[in-house]
Amino acid sequence: MWDWFINFLTMVLEGLHGVSGDWGLAVIILTLIIRLILTPLQTKSVKSTANMQIMQPKIAEIQEKYADDPVRMQEEQMKLYSEASFNPLMGCLPLFLQMPIFFALFTVVKNVPVDASFFGILPSISDSVAGVLAASGWAAAAPYIIFDLLFGVLTFVPMLMNTQMQGDQRMQSITMGAVMSIMMLWFGWSCPAAVLLYYVTSSLWQVAQQQLVTNKVMEKARKEAEEAAKNKPVEVNVVRKEKKPRPHKKN
Incomplete structure (x- = not known):
């Protein structure tokens, strides 16, 4: 099954190269098609994440209320998810679907010509920063290093752009993003340039999508939640005083 997927992806990339005339551009077009x-x-996924953020206060309330009863806590959380039509896995699904393509590119680039380039900027999309640096020095490796830096920076930017989180939660997200960015720089150092092209293009799409779509969807979901809260009737527990019999005067 994996070999079939590799062969299929190679065939698609070759077809895109035939149309575009450039292997690096073919990788970019493939990335845009996948993202589209x-x-x-x-x-x-964005709507699901928005629902999750809106439900956080209620989830925290359930966790506090049933801290000593994990089974009941789980039941109440699942009930809340069901009422809100929320699927916790939906937020991760787009990433999971891209992972096979991301890792398949490591093998696919071995099937393209050695001189498969990106408009001469990257002389070989199958080479890595480490490989070019060892073979030809810093000057030849400079374009590859730039793409590796973009690889790391564009891992961090979406988390930095996330204005939905506030306070400590936002700081934790930024810190995690910075750590991931450093890890990606290290990982990208030995990645084929085709993988860097794929990730950089995909991340630029994500940044644009977050700016143009994600924030608007989040804002709309928040307004809908606030409107629902306004229209929801307020429940008041009224405790009636017990009517005591009046004392009768003794004759």
């Missing part, structure tokens, strides 16, 4: 196909799913 995943856009409806990504929109659902």
Whole structure:
């Protein structure tokens, strides 16, 4: 099954190269096609994340209330998810679907010509920063290093752009993003340039989508939640005083 997927992806990339005339551009076009196909799913993922953020106070209340009863806590959380039509896995699904393509590119680039380039900027999309640096020195490796830096920076930017989180939660997200960015820089140092092209293009799409779509969806979901809260009737527990019999005067 994996070999079939590798062969299929190689065939698609060769076809895109035949149309575009450049192997690096073919990788970029492939990335854009994949992101375009995943856009409806990504929109659902954003709505799911928005619902999750809106439900956080209620989830925290359930966790506090049933801290000594994990089974009941789980039941109440699942009930809340069901009422809100929320699927916790939906937020991660677009990423999971891209992972096979991301890792398949490591093998696919071995099937393209050695001189498969990106408009001469990257002389070989199958080479890595480490490989070019060892073989030809810093000057030849400079374009590869730039793409590796973009690889790391664009891991961090979406988390930095996330204005939905506030306070300590936002700081934790930024810290985690910075750590991931450093890890990606290290990982990208030995990645084929084709993988860097795929990730950089995909991340730029994500940044644009977050700016143009994600924030608007989040804001709309928040307004809908606030409107629902306004229209929800307030429940008041009224405790009636017990009517005591009047004392009768003795004759």
